[in-house]
Amino acid sequence: MSKVKRERVERWLILHKDSLRIASIERQLGFSRGILAKFYKEENKRILKKEEVELLDKWIKKLIDSYEID
Numbered sequence: 516m517s518k519v520k521r522e523r524v525e526r527w528l529i530l531h532k533d534s535l536r537i538a539s540i541e542r543q544l545g546f547s548r549g550i551l552a553k554f555y556k557e558e559n560k561r562i563l564k565k566e567e568v569e570l571l572d573k574w575i576k577k578l579i580d581s582y583e584i585d
Contacts, residue, residue, distance in 0.1 A: 520569075524568050524575065550562075
C-alpha cells in the first residue's frame, strides 16, 4: 500500500465525517467496534492498519462507482 492511498483514504474520511454512519461502515467491513471513532478522535495519529485502509479504499471506490452507474 502506498502512502498516497493512506492519505487519500484518511482525507476522504475526514472530509465526509458528518455524512457517514460510522457503526454501519464498521459492520459492513468487519472492523472492530469503535475503530473509526478512535480514528476521528485521534486524527493526527495513524491508527488504521494497512488492511483496514485497503478495505476502506475499496469500499469508497465501490460507493462512488455505484452512484455514477445509477
